[in-house]
Amino acid sequence: MSGTRYTILPSPIGPLVLAGAGERLACIGFPAGKGAVTPGADWHRDDTAFGQARSQLDAYFAGRLTRFDLALDPRGTPFQREVWQALTEIPPGETISYGELARRIGRPKASRAVGAANGVNPLPIVVPCHRVIGAAGALTGFAGGLETKRFLLALERGQGAAPPGQLALP
Structure with missing residues (x-):
């Protein structure tokens, strides 16, 4: 750039x-x-x-915003951009599988390609790739680490999670 x-x-x-x-x-x-x-x-x-x-x-x-409205300029292939656009349609705090995301873009057999596009998302958080999980419901790879993914999902669900690396006090 x-x-x-x-x-x-x-x-x-x-x-x-x-x-x-x-x-x-x-x-x-x-x-x-x-x-x-x-x-x-x-x-x-x-x-x-x-x-x-x-x-x-x-x-x-701070828990006061759930949807972003920003001028974005992500760089990627047309397929990647299609996946990233679909990510923005997943409601805050909800999760879907890679397979479901592939179905939503009309490519039900492309879950691995969807996963690869998800993995190179240049705008995490704003383009919420943290909302995609494994087919069995497990948290899977995330560029910011699984603790960060867990934190972001808990934040969106209003669960007040401690930031990664910090202990939550009762």
Whole structure:
């Protein structure tokens, strides 16, 4: 992403990298793990960038926002973009399987391809790939880690989960 602007957003799951061109958000990166994003050499830090995204993510983590309304610029194949669009239609706090997501986009035999597209979603949280689970109901891979996935689902369900790495006190 040449000429990319980025900022760091503190969150209950750790610092998130928000990046893109102009005000169009192209990437949300987790602090560690498979979804970690390191700013490129040609990226420019601008802590005034992505004001709407920062505001909406803060409201989401505070439990006051369930749907995002942002200018997005995800980069992917037409199939990936189709999967990512379908992710935005899963209601907050609900989960579906990869197979169900494949059926919803009219490709019932493409659950593995749907899983692969889900795994490269450049805008986790806003494009809620954390709402997709295994066929048997188990939490499966997530770029931010399974503890983060568990936290996000509990947050959306109003269950007040402790952020990953912290103990919930009675």
